[in-house]
Amino acid sequence: MQAFRDFPVVLKRHTRLFDDYLRTQIAKYTVDDRLVDLLTLLTIFHEVPHTDERLSYNVRASAFLLPDDSRHPLWMVDDAGLNIGILLFETGQRGLTNMPREKRRYLQMLSRFLVDKKRSQRFSVDGENYAWAALRYLEHISSARWVFSSDSLLLRGR
Numbered sequence: 001m002q003a004f005r006d007f008p009v010v011l012k013r014h015t016r017l018f019d020d021y022l023r024t025q026i027a028k029y030t031v032d033d034r035l036v037d038l039l040t041l042l043t044i045f046h047e048v049p050h051t052d053e054r055l056s057y058n059v060r061a062s063a064f065l066l067p068d069d070s071r072h073p074l075w076m077v078d079d080a081g082l083n084i085g086i087l088l089f090e091t092g093q094r095g096l097t098n099m100p101r102e103k104r105r106y107l108q109m110l111s112r113f114l115v116d117k118k119r120s121q122r123f124s125v126d127g128e129n130y131a132w133a134a135l136r137y138l139e140h141i142s143s144a145r146w147v148f149s150s151d152s153l154l155l156r157g158r
Contacts, residue, residue: 034065037133043111
């Protein structure tokens with residue numbers, strides 16, 4: 001069996017088309033800083049080696065980004081886009097190792113795309129994105145109510 005001789009050309013063309021699709025979808029997330037922060041936190045899959053425990057903290061950190069009400073406009077943007085929010089929350093409940101392989105690969109593929117400046121172009125996640133996400137999260141937790149229980153410290157809504 002003979003391999004495609006034009007494999008590199010075919011791969012490059014399809015990768016470019018797929019990257020165009022992702023940039024179109026990601027553009028929807030720029031309407032609100034919380035959605036941009038959601039994309040930023042997603043890149044932790046690729047950039048930071050983690051255990052399920054570390055990931056669960058990141059998922060809890062992302063809980064402030066999307067309101068509890070699934071009819072909220074931010075959820076609608078995510079549902080019409082890449083559907084990242086539900087996957088991150090599902091990951092937090094199941095743990096990354098218990099998540100179906102195709103969902104894990106989807107999140108990892110998205111995070112690799114976002115940290116690749118050449119592919120993601122103006123949507124590339126960088127240090128500035130991490131700094132803004134951290135600052136907004138610190139503002140959120142500084143204005144939240146803290147509830148102490150015997151086994152943990154819980155963060156409640158404002």
